[in-house]
Amino acid sequence: MPILVVTLGVMLTVFLHAYVVGFMGDTIEMNARFNNGHVKLMTRAYAANMDQSPNDLALLGVDSLMAHLNREYPGIAWSPRIRFGGLVDAPDENGETKAQGTALGMGIDLLTPGTPEPLRLNLEKSLVRGHMPQQNGEVLLSETFSQKLKVSPGDQVTLIGSTMEGGMAMVNFIVAGTLSFGVEIMDRGTILADLTDVQSALQMPDGASEINGYFHSGFYDDEQATSLAATFNDALKENPDEFAPLLMPLRQQGGMGTYVTMIDTWSGYISLVFILAMSLVLWNAGLLGGLRRYGEVGVRLAMGEEKTHVYGTMIVESVFIGLVGSVIGTALGLAFSWILQEYGINISGMMKGASVMFPDKIRARITPQDFYLGFIPGLFSTVLGTLLSGVGIFKRQTARLFKELEA
Amino acid sequence: MRTKRVKLLILAGVLLAGMVQAQDAMVILEKVDRNMSSDNRVMESSMTVHGKRSSRTITSRSWGEGTKKAFTEYLSPASEKGTKMLKLEGQLWIYSPSTDRVIQISGHMLRQPVMGSDLSYEDMMDDRKLSDVYTAKVSGEENVGDRRAWVMELTAKVTDIAYYRQKLWVDQERFIPLKQDLYARGGQLLKRTEMGDVRQVQGRWFPFTVLYKDMLKQGGGTEFKVTTIRFNDKIPDYIFTKAALKQ
Amino acid sequence: MRLAIKLAWRNLIGAGLRTWLNVIVLSFSFVIIIWMKGIMTGWDHQAKTDMTNWEIGGGQIWHAEYDPYDPMTLNDAHGPVPEALAQGVESGALMPVLIVQGTIYPEGRMVPVAVRGVDPGQTILQLPAHRLDTVTDAIPALIGTQMAHTTRLKAGDRMILRWRDIHGTFDAREMEIVEIFSCTVPTADAGQIYIPLETLREMTLLNGETTLFTFRNEDTAVTVPEGWTLKTKKELTRQVDELIQTKSAGQSVLFGVLLLLAMLAIFDTQVLSIFRRQKEIGTYIALGYTRGEVVGLFTVEGSMHAVMAAMLATAYGLPFLLWQAKEGWTMPLDTSQFGMAIAQTLYPVYTVGLVISTILIVLMTTAIVSYWPSRRIARMNPTEALRGRLQ
Numbered sequence A: 001m002p003i004l005v006v007t008l009g010v011m012l013t014v015f016l017h018a019y020v021v022g023f024m025g026d027t028i029e030m031n032a033r034f035n036n037g038h039v040k041l042m043t044r045a046y047a048a049n050m051d052q053s054p055n056d057l058a059l060l061g062v063d064s065l066m067a068h069l070n071r072e073y074p075g076i077a078w079s080p081r082i083r084f085g086g087l088v089d090a091p092d093e094n095g096e097t098k099a100q101g102t103a104l105g106m107g108i109d110l111l112t113p114g115t116p117e118p119l120r121l122n123l124e125k126s127l128v129r130g131h132m133p134q135q136n137g138e139v140l141l142s143e144t145f146s147q148k149l150k151v152s153p154g155d156q157v158t159l160i161g162s163t164m165e166g167g168m169a170m171v172n173f174i175v176a177g178t179l180s181f182g183v184e185i186m187d188r189g190t191i192l193a194d195l196t197d198v199q200s201a202l203q204m205p206d207g208a209s210e211i212n213g214y215f216h217s218g219f220y221d222d223e224q225a226t227s228l229a230a231t232f233n234d235a236l237k238e239n240p241d242e243f244a245p246l247l248m249p250l251r252q253q254g255g256m257g258t259y260v261t262m263i264d265t266w267s268g269y270i271s272l273v274f275i276l277a278m279s280l281v282l283w284n285a286g287l288l289g290g291l292r293r294y295g296e297v298g299v300r301l302a303m304g305e306e307k308t309h310v311y312g313t314m315i316v317e318s319v320f321i322g323l324v325g326s327v328i329g330t331a332l333g334l335a336f337s338w339i340l341q342e343y344g345i346n347i348s349g350m351m352k353g354a355s356v357m358f359p360d361k362i363r364a365r366i367t368p369q370d371f372y373l374g375f376i377p378g379l380f381s382t383v384l385g386t387l388l389s390g391v392g393i394f395k396r397q398t399a400r401l402f403k404e405l406e407a
Numbered sequence B: 001m002r003t004k005r006v007k008l009l010i011l012a013g014v015l016l017a018g019m020v021q022a023q024d025a026m027v028i029l030e031k032v033d034r035n036m037s038s039d040n041r042v043m044e045s046s047m048t049v050h051g052k053r054s055s056r057t058i059t060s061r062s063w064g065e066g067t068k069k070a071f072t073e074y075l076s077p078a079s080e081k082g083t084k085m086l087k088l089e090g091q092l093w094i095y096s097p098s099t100d101r102v103i104q105i106s107g108h109m110l111r112q113p114v115m116g117s118d119l120s121y122e123d124m125m126d127d128r129k130l131s132d133v134y135t136a137k138v139s140g141e142e143n144v145g146d147r148r149a150w151v152m153e154l155t156a157k158v159t160d161i162a163y164y165r166q167k168l169w170v171d172q173e174r175f176i177p178l179k180q181d182l183y184a185r186g187g188q189l190l191k192r193t194e195m196g197d198v199r200q201v202q203g204r205w206f207p208f209t210v211l212y213k214d215m216l217k218q219g220g221g222t223e224f225k226v227t228t229i230r231f232n233d234k235i236p237d238y239i240f241t242k243a244a245l246k247q
Numbered sequence C: 001m002r003l004a005i006k007l008a009w010r011n012l013i014g015a016g017l018r019t020w021l022n023v024i025v026l027s028f029s030f031v032i033i034i035w036m037k038g039i040m041t042g043w044d045h046q047a048k049t050d051m052t053n054w055e056i057g058g059g060q061i062w063h064a065e066y067d068p069y070d071p072m073t074l075n076d077a078h079g080p081v082p083e084a085l086a087q088g089v090e091s092g093a094l095m096p097v098l099i100v101q102g103t104i105y106p107e108g109r110m111v112p113v114a115v116r117g118v119d120p121g122q123t124i125l126q127l128p129a130h131r132l133d134t135v136t137d138a139i140p141a142l143i144g145t146q147m148a149h150t151t152r153l154k155a156g157d158r159m160i161l162r163w164r165d166i167h168g169t170f171d172a173r174e175m176e177i178v179e180i181f182s183c184t185v186p187t188a189d190a191g192q193i194y195i196p197l198e199t200l201r202e203m204t205l206l207n208g209e210t211t212l213f214t215f216r217n218e219d220t221a222v223t224v225p226e227g228w229t230l231k232t233k234k235e236l237t238r239q240v241d242e243l244i245q246t247k248s249a250g251q252s253v254l255f256g257v258l259l260l261l262a263m264l265a266i267f268d269t270q271v272l273s274i275f276r277r278q279k280e281i282g283t284y285i286a287l288g289y290t291r292g293e294v295v296g297l298f299t300v301e302g303s304m305h306a307v308m309a310a311m312l313a314t315a316y317g318l319p320f321l322l323w324q325a326k327e328g329w330t331m332p333l334d335t336s337q338f339g340m341a342i343a344q345t346l347y348p349v350y351t352v353g354l355v356i357s358t359i360l361i362v363l364m365t366t367a368i369v370s371y372w373p374s375r376r377i378a379r380m381n382p383t384e385a386l387r388g389r390l391q
Helices: A001-034 A044-048 A062-072 A143-149 A184-188 A196-202 A222-235 A255-294 A294-303 A307-343 A375-395 A398-406 B002-036 B107-111 B121-125 C002-015 C019-057 C071-075 C082-090 C131-132 C145-151 C197-204 C238-275 C278-286 C291-329 C352-378 C382-385
Strands: A038-045 A076-093 A097-108 A125-131 A138-142 A158-161 A168-177 A188-192 A211-214 A247-248 B040-050 B054-063 B069-076 B082-088 B089-094 B101-105 B134-144 B146-154 B165-169 B178-185 B189-201 B204-214 B222-232 C060-063 C092-104 C111-118 C137-146 C157-166 C170-181 C193-195 C212-216 C227-230
Touching: A001 A211, A001 A255, A001 A307, A001 C238, A038 A044, A038 A222, A062 A076, A062 A211, A076 A143, A076 A196, A076 B101, A097 A143, A125 A143, A138 A143, A138 A184, A143 A184, A143 B089, A158 B101, A168 A188, A168 A196, A168 B089, A168 B101, A184 A188, A188 A196, A222 A247, A247 C212, A255 A294, A255 A307, A255 A375, A255 C019, A255 C238, A294 A307, A307 A375, B002 B134, B002 B146, B002 B165, B002 B204, B069 C170, B107 B121, B121 C170, B134 B165, B146 B178, B189 B222, C002 C291, C019 C238, C019 C291, C019 C352, C071 C092, C071 C111, C082 C092, C082 C212, C092 C197, C111 C157, C111 C197, C131 C137, C131 C170, C131 C193, C137 C145, C145 C170, C145 C227, C157 C197, C193 C197, C238 C278, C238 C291, C238 C352, C278 C291, C291 C352
Parallel strands: A097 A188, A138 A168, C111 C193, C137 C170
Antiparallel strands: A038 A211, A038 A247, A076 A097, A076 A158, A076 A211, A125 A168, A138 A188, A158 A168, B040 B054, B040 B222, B054 B069, B069 B082, B082 B089, B089 B101, B134 B146, B146 B165, B165 B178, B178 B189, B189 B204, B204 B222, C060 C212, C060 C227, C092 C111, C092 C157, C092 C212, C137 C193, C157 C170
C-alpha cells in the first residue's frame, strides 16, 4: 500500500510536468512547423526584411548547404522552403481567364519519398478534396480558394508570380487536392507546391527562401537552438557578404522570444505548485504509513529491540519505499506521458471551428527533468513523513504502542 | 544707376521668358511629341535591370502603331524568350510559351513592375502624347551635358494620370527630352529619367538610351537601350491581335 | 447529523498534522482552480476589451468590398457615408475610418502600409488620436510599437509616404511620427499608420468617403445600408473565443490531476482510519447505529476535509485572489509582440458561478472518495469489529 501511494503520486507528478510542458509548448510547435522552424537559415539580407519574404535575397547553393548542414548537424532535420506571393488564374474551356485571385504560396518538399514536410504540416489530415501531389506539376490549394477560382482537383491553374530576379513567372499546375487550414488568412488564398516546382517556376535553381531546421525530438529546445545559432554565426563573423547564411533560433524570430519565455515561466510556476502539493500528499502518506505500523513497533520494542534501531529500520524502509515508488512511478509516469506525447488527447470535439493554428490535440512532452523530478516528492517527502511519525515511537510508552496493535 | 540697369535687365529677361513661355512652351512640347511618337515603329531593344544582387538584361522586339497599339516579343534571356505582350486601347495581355496561356493583366497587377524594372505595366501603358495630358511652360534654360536645353514645367490637365507634374529638359535644337523628373502632386520627386546617345534616324532625332530611376528606393535603376529602330514601316494588322500572341 | 459533524470535527482535529496536510493540499485545489480559471476569464475579457478599445468598438459596418486580408481591395473599398448612417456619425455613435494603401520609405526601404484616416477628436477608441492635432509641416502620423519595431522608426522620425489618389495619380509627402502608442491588438498595429481622417480624404480626393464605421455601443440599432456589411462584435472576436477554448480544454486536465492528487491523500487517510478504528465502528453498531449511519459518519468525516479546506482557502486564498484581481498578474516579460491580443498584466476575473462550481466539484469528489473506502464498514462483522479483529 505505501509503495502504491508513492508510485501513484510520483506518476502523477511526472505525468503532469510532461503534460504542462507539452500543452504550453504546443503553440510554439505550431509556429515552428508553419513558419519559424526550431532554427531557420536565411541570408543576412533576407533576415533583415524577413517579414516581407524578399526572394531576391534568397539563399543559393542550397544543395551544398544542405549537405553541409546534414553532415555537421545530424541531430536536426533540415527542410528548405520557398515563400512567394502571386496571382493564380483559372482558365475556362477556351483558355481565357475564368477567375483570378491573389495567393500566398509555399514551396516545400512534397515529393521526395519519406519527406517529413506533409506530416509536419498535417497536410494529409487537412485534405478536403483530391489527393496529395504525387508528381511534379501538382499543387494543393486551400479549399476556400479553390471555390473562389471554381476549380476542382484535376483542373489546371496558372501561377503568375515574379522570379527571383524580378522577371515574370508564369507556370501551369494541376490541382491535386484542396486543404482546409481553419485560419482565415491561409484559407483565403494558399497554394502549396513541391519545392523543385517552385524553384523552376521562380527561376531559383538551387535556391530557397529559408532552410528550417527541426530537432529530431520534435520539440523546441531553446538552449540548444540558441547556442547552435551562436556557434554557427560566430564561425561566419568575418564574412562581410550580406548574402552569407545566418542561423536564427525560433526565439529571435518575430514575437516568439516573449512567448518562449512566457511558457517557461508558466510551466515553472505550475510545476512548482504541483510538486509542492504532491510533496504534502506523500508526506501525509509517510505519516500514515508510520502510524499503521505502531502495533508492529510495539511488538518489536517488547521483544527488546532498541528504539533507535526500530526507528532506523523504519527510515531505511521508507527510503526503500520512496525509492522503489519513485522509480516505478517515474517509469509509469513516463510511459503515460509517452503515450500522450505520441497520440495526444483529441480536444477537437470540445471546440467549434477547430483550426490548424489552434491544435486539435493536446500532447505531453517528455523533458529530461521528468526523469528526476518525481524523486523530490517520492523520496524526500515519504522519508520526511516517516521521520516525523517515527518520533512518536520515542514519545510513547512501549505498552501503548503494543496496545495500538490490538486497536 | 548700375544696379538699376541690372534690375531692368532682369525685368526684361523675365518678360522675355514669359513671352517665350506663352508662345512656345506648347509648341516645344508638340515638337517633342512628334519626335518621340510616330505612326508606327519597329524596334529592337535591351533593358538592363540593376538588382541588389545582380544585373540582368532582357532583349525584345516591339511593334507600335500610334499610341494605342503595341506588341512586344521577348528574345532573351532564355527564361523570357517567347513571352509576348499585347496592348490594345488600355488593355494588356501577356502570353507565356511555357504555359501556352494568354492572361489579361488588370487591376492592381498593372501597378506591378515590368520584369523587375523600375517601370510598372501602367507606366508602360500610358504613352499618351505629353501635349495631350500636360500643360507646359518654360521656366528656364540649362545645360544637360553639353547640350543646351529648355527647362519646362509640365502640369497635368487630365485627372487620370500617374504623375501630376513633370520637369522636362528639352534639347533646344533637336527637340527631344534629355532629362525628365516625375513629381507627386505634393511636389515630391518620385522618378527620374535620363536620355542619352541621341541619334538621327530617318530624319528624326531619337534617344537610344534611357535610364529610369525610382528616387524613393535604393537601387541601381533600369537602363533601356535601343539597338535598332525603324519608323513608318508597314506593320501587318494581324500583329495587333490576340491570335498573334500564341504564334 | 449534528453529532456526526461534531464527532468528525473532533476526530479530524485529533489527527493533527495528517489532517492539516490533507486540508492544505485540498485548499490548493480551490485556490489554484479559481485563480487559473480567473486568469482565463480575465484574459478573455481583456483581449475582447482591448479589441473593443483599440479597433472594433461595439462592432463595425464594412464597405462590401473591404477585406482586411487583401490589401488590394482597398482601392475600391470606400464609399460616401450612407444616409442611414449620417445621423450616427454626426452624433458620435459611429466613427468613420478610411483605409488606403500606401508605401513608406524609411531610409530608402520600401514598406507597404495601410493608411488609416481617423478623426483626431474621436473618443470611441483609446488610440491617442488627439496627438494627430500636432502642428507640423509634415503629415502627422501615429504608429504602434510593433510597427515601430519592424520599420525601425521612432517618435519624431520623418519619412516619405507615397500613395495614389482616386484617379491613380501618385502623390507623396513627408510624414512625421508624432507618437508611438502601445496596444495589445496586433491588427490595429502591424502594418498600420494612423493619420487625420480629413487629411487622408484630401490627399486621396475621397471627400466624405469611408471604408468602415466603428460603433460606440454594441447595441446601437442601425439599418445596414446596401453595399455595406454589418460585422458584429461577436464575429470580430471569434478568434479570441477559439484560443480561450483551446487553453481551457488543456487546463481542465491540469485541474483533474490536481484533484486526483488531493483525493489520493483523502483516500489514503480514510482507508487508514477505518483500518485503525474498527473497535470504534463496532461500538457504534453495538450502540444501535445502522451500518448506513456509520458509513455516513465516516463519509462526513472525510468530506469535512473539503469544508475545512474551503475555510482555509478562504483564509489565505481570498486575500490572494482579491489582491490578484486588483493588482493583476504581471508576466515577467514583454508581451508587446504577441500575435494575439494579450496584455502584460492580466487581471483575473472571478464569477460567482466559477466559485460555486469549484466548491461543489471539490466537495462532491471528496464526499465520493470518502464514501468509497467506508463501504467496507457495511461488510464488517460487528462482533469481530468490536473485538478489534482485523478483517
